Amino acid sequence: MKHTNILRPLAVMLGLALSTAAQAGTYDITVDKIRIDTGTFKKKGIGYNGSQTPTILNFQEGEDVVIRVKNNLRESTSIHWHGLILPFQQDGVPGISFSGIKPGETFTYRFPIEQAGTYWFHSHSKFQEPDGAYGAIVIAPKGGEAVPTQRDYVVQLTDKHPHSGSRIFRNLKGSADYYNRAQRTVQDLIEDAGADGLKAALQNRKMWGAMRMMPTDIEDVQGFTPLINGESTSQNWTGIFKPGEKVRLRLINSSATTYFDVRVPGLKMTVVQADGNDVKPVRVDELRIAVAETYDVIVQPREAKAYSIIGESAGRTAMVRGTLAPSANMVGPFYKMRPKPLLTMADMGGMMSGMDHSGMDMSASDNSEIDMSGFDMSGMDHSGHDMSGMDMSGMDHSGHDMGGMEMSGMDMGGDLPVVPAEGAAGASFYAPGSGLIPTAASSGKFLGYEDLAARKPLYRDRPATREIEIRLTGNMERYIWSIDGVKYEDADPIRLKYGERVRFKFVNETMMAHPMHLHGMWTIIDTGKGAYDPVKHTVSVAPGTTLYTETEVDAPGQWAFHCHLSYHMAGGMFRKVIVEGGPA
Amino acid sequence: MGAYFKENKDMKKLLLGLAFGPLFALPFAPAALADVGVSPTVWGVRTDKLEYRFGDDEKSLAWELQAWVGNDELRLAFLSEGVKIEGGDFEEMDTQIRLQKPITDFFDGFVGVAASTPDGVPERYYGTLGVTGLAPQWFEVEAAIYVSEYSYIGAEVEYEGLLTNRLILTPSIELSVPLVDDPERGTAAWAPSVELGLRLGYDLIGRSVSPYIGVNYERDFGGTASISRNAGESVEELSGVIGINFNF
Numbered sequence: 147m148k149h150t151n152i153l154r155p156l157a158v159m160l161g162l163a164l165s166t167a168a169q170a171g172t173y174d175i176t177v178d179k180i181r182i183d184t185g186t187f188k189k190k191g192i193g194y195n196g197s198q199t200p201t202i203l204n205f206q207e208g209e210d211v212v213i214r215v216k217n218n219l220r221e222s223t224s225i226h227w228h229g230l231i232l233p234f235q236q237d238g239v240p241g242i243s244f245s246g247i248k249p250g251e252t253f254t255y256r257f258p259i260e261q262a263g264t265y266w267f268h269s270h271s272k273f274q275e276p277d278g279a280y281g282a283i284v285i286a287p288k289g290g291e292a293v294p295t296q297r298d299y300v301v302q303l304t305d306k307h308p309h310s311g312s313r314i315f316r317n318l319k320g321s322a323d324y325y326n327r328a329q330r331t332v333q334d335l336i337e338d339a340g341a342d343g344l345k346a347a348l349q350n351r352k353m354w355g356a357m358r359m360m361p362t363d364i365e366d367v368q369g370f371t372p373l374i375n376g377e378s379t380s381q382n383w384t385g386i387f388k389p390g391e392k393v394r395l396r397l398i399n400s401s402a403t404t405y406f407d408v409r410v411p412g413l414k415m416t417v418v419q420a421d422g423n424d425v426k427p428v429r430v431d432e433l434r435i436a437v438a439e440t441y442d443v444i445v446q447p448r449e450a451k452a453y454s455i456i457g458e459s460a461g462r463t464a465m466v467r468g469t470l471a472p473s474a475n476m477v478g479p480f481y482k483m484r485p486k487p488l489l490t491m492a493d494m495g496g497m498m499s500g501m502d503h504s505g506m507d508m509s510a511s512d513n514s515e516i517d518m519s520g521f522d523m524s525g526m527d528h529s530g531h532d533m534s535g536m537d538m539s540g541m542d543h544s545g546h547d548m549g550g551m552e553m554s555g556m557d558m559g560g561d562l563p564v565v566p567a568e569g570a571a572g573a574s575f576y577a578p579g580s581g582l583i584p585t586a587a588s589s590g591k592f593l594g595y596e597d598l599a600a601r602k603p604l605y606r607d608r609p610a611t612r613e614i615e616i617r618l619t620g621n622m623e624r625y626i627w628s629i630d631g632v633k634y635e636d637a638d639p640i641r642l643k644y645g646e647r648v649r650f651k652f653v654n655e656t657m658m659a660h661p662m663h664l665h666g667m668w669t670i671i672d673t674g675k676g677a678y679d680p681v682k683h684t685v686s687v688a689p690g691t692t693l694y695t696e697t698e699v700d701a702p703g704q705w706a707f708h709c710h711l712s713y714h715m716a717g718g719m720f721r722k723v724i725v726e727g728g729p730a
Numbered sequence: 731m732g733a734y735f736k737e738n739k740d741m742k743k744l745l746l747g748l749a750f751g752p753l754f755a756l757p758f759a760p761a762a763l764a765d766v767g768v769s770p771t772v773w774g775v776r777t778d779k780l781e782y783r784f785g786d787d788e789k790s791l792a793w794e795l796q797a798w799v800g801n802d803e804l805r806l807a808f809l810s811e812g813v814k815i816e817g818g819d820f821e822e823m824d825t826q827i828r829l830q831k832p833i834t835d836f837f838d839g840f841v842g843v844a845a846s847t848p849d850g851v852p853e854r855y856y857g858t859l860g861v862t863g864l865a866p867q868w869f870e871v872e873a874a875i876y877v878s879e880y881s882y883i884g885a886e887v888e889y890e891g892l893l894t895n896r897l898i899l900t901p902s903i904e905l906s907v908p909l910v911d912d913p914e915r916g917t918a919a920w921a922p923s924v925e926l927g928l929r930l931g932y933d934l935i936g937r938s939v940s941p942y943i944g945v946n947y948e949r950d951f952g953g954t955a956s957i958s959r960n961a962g963e964s965v966e967e968l969s970g971v972i973g974i975n976f977n978f
Contacts, residue, residue, distance in 0.1 A: 309936075312770070315770070315772065316772040316773065316774065317774075317937075319772040319774075319802075320772065320774040320776075320798075320977075321937075324937055327895040327896070328895065329892055329895055330892070331892040331893060331894050331895060332891065332892065332893050332894075333893070333894065352867065355866060355867035355868055356866045356867065357866075358836055358864055358866060358868065369936070621835055623835065623836055623864060624802065624832065624835075626802050633802070716770065717802075
């Protein structure tokens with residue numbers, strides 16, 4: 147979409163360019179109603195530049211960009227430049243940065259590109275992003291890539307659903323398990339009874355039933371067809387390589403709600419960048435990309451054969467295959483989806499504290515005979531009595547018997563296990579014993595946040611000036627999502643002061659992972675590496691955990707801060723952040 | 731003339747129910763999505779029963795429909811429930827409008843008005859107050875008191891047994907206990923009427939279209955049963971059912 151700017155040489159000749167050393171590029175984007183064809187279903191949706199293939203904007207670090215966005219929809223739209231550091235008026239969030247782009251209107255964004263890396267852009271209006279309004283941004287660094295490669299591909303994932311975003315939201319509000327087709331059935335009960343004994347299987351059901359929660363509640367929205375660069379498995383997006391070449395894959399997860407586990411079977415992936423910032427290279431077999439995150443990985447296929455890029459949803463309800471091959475029309479092998487994970491009590495830690503015990507008479511459901519041996523309590527480490535600050539005094543675990551599991555006596559509030567926790571590699575950022583902990587298909591290395599270290603520190607390391615607690619809260623059954631128990635519409639903005647360094651304490655009291663995204667400023671995840679802690683724009687907070695991040699408050703104005711799962715954001719897991727002071 | 735009158739009367743009853751429909755949507759008319767992050771107003775329409783019943787004595791059409799609109803804090807719901815004998819009367823015809831509000835994590839409280847307007851008996855109107863929600867072990871529960879000079883208590887329990895993720899066996903029990911005698915309607919104080927159901931449904935298109943088969947058993951007890959017996963009517967009725975539920 148980049149114009150060949152014929153005026154530029156002329157301007158240089160006239161000496162006008164002396165006023166600024168920066169290049170300037172003009173880019174045009176149209177926002178269109180399109181037909182989306184996934185190979186399994188066709189539906190109406192939204193696309194940029196009339197296409198279901200995501201538009202890629204190629205910028206140069208140091209460039210001043212002018213982006214003209216023409217709205218061809220019959221409703222307002224907006225584009226948010228996810229991860230870009232820019233003046234807040236250019237950030238594209240209606241009601242916070244600007245008033246949106248009206249039907250028929252062309253809005254011109256202008257901002258300097260002060261960073262390099264892989265980012266993306268998407269509509270921040272209604273449910274346009276799940277309906278297809280997303281694209282990729284690739285910014286070439288001034289001095290060239292730290293790790294040069296011969297090939298460079300964007301691999302943008304999404305979870306295309308046959309229902310529109312607004313319908314999905316409505317259905318979830320009507321019934322939170324509307325799209326959960328991975329619920330435990332009578333058949334599962336029979337299988338579990340065979341494996342663990344009928345008593346244990348029934349008691350397990352009883353335990354979850356008492357809480358009215360589902361261990362299968364991992365993916366809110368199932369029934370989607372995952373796409374790579376707008377193409378499903380059957381449409382088979384293909385990247386070409388010559389054997390021996392290094393191939394950079396810019397993984398972007400533009401899904402509405404789905405985390406993907408990504409691998410290229412047969413090849414190691416060297417992670418060189420996370421959320422646009424270079425990291426010290428880590429060789430892994432597989433990684434989990436949360437919604438809105440990006441990872442750049444380098445692979446080096448040496449054989450002249452088709453390799454597969456596999457994106458498997460974290461809940462194992464859907465999978466997509468793309469291909470890396472020496473020539474077009476080759477198809478990488480397809481792999482069987484791995485078994486579905488189940489949440490454990492460790493993932494429930496936060497729900498316990500947030501639960502309304504008054505409405506729940508556990509004594510009536512006769513827990514005196516519940517045998518906890520039937521399921522995974524490993525996360526609760528009773529042997530060492532190390533409850534990481536949890537007061538479990540109300541619980542009698544003697545003989546693995548929940549003898550009168552008095553929920554009212556359980557004070558689990560506030561102090562969920564802090565991550566990174568001691569534990570196996572790849573598991574540190576989950577509650578110990580969590581059912582969500584991924585393992586590599588190859589049984590090799592699975593990337594975790596603890597593996598990420600900044601290649602070069604972006605900021606001087608200094609102590610935070612203050613701490614702000616962000617409790618991620620919700621009611622699964624009602625599909626209500628909030629922060630500190632308050633939805634966006636009822637909440638006051640979070641006020642930060644320009645120049646301070648804020649430490650955010652995220653406490654996930656729900657049973658779902660939330661990819662939290664702060665606009666305008668970087669999120670430094672505390673992995674214990676000090677100045678080398680990874681710098682990101684989106685951080686996934688696993689259920690039942692406490693995670694710390696720090697942010698240098700260096701961008702004046704007002705910004706959005708929210709869970710990037712589309713339907714959690716729309717439901718109110720969202721805050722406005724106001725940065726007071728600083729340059730006007 | 732008689733047939734014409736009959737038809738007209740049926741239509742009146744249907745229209746009475748339908749008239750409530752548009753009314754209840756009014757407070758939520760500006761339902762357009764507001765700003766980013768602001769919970770939009772949502773709605774739903776679904777049937778919990780829409781079936782043909784074939785019993786020994788009679789064949790009938792039965793339905794249970796619910797339409798709602800609202801947000802996390804408040805919902806307005808319209809409910810219609812009825813049984814029409816094939817080629818005959820509306821044996822049951824209940825219409826309800828309620829305002830529903832969360833009172834605990836899993837339960838809503840509701841207040842509303844209800845009309846019971848079947849054929850051949852006097853019409854009854856009630857104020858209603860109740861709770862509805864999800865009890866431990868996944869039982870869907872509703873209990874309400876219907877207040878008028880002929881007050882009664884109504885309760886329902888339903889359970890969705892997942893044979894597979896699409897093949898769902900739903901046992902249900904519905905109980906109605908009059909608190910006072912209503913001789914004109916043939917019910918006696920504290921004598922319950924019970925309806926048991928067992929339905930096997932299959933989610934054909936998402937959760938939008940779910941055909942099912944099953945059985946339905948109704949029985950009167952105590953004084954109510956005596957009144958039926960004295961009138962020469964049976965106190966129980968077992969029917970096979972075949973139906974299809976919609977959820978939009």
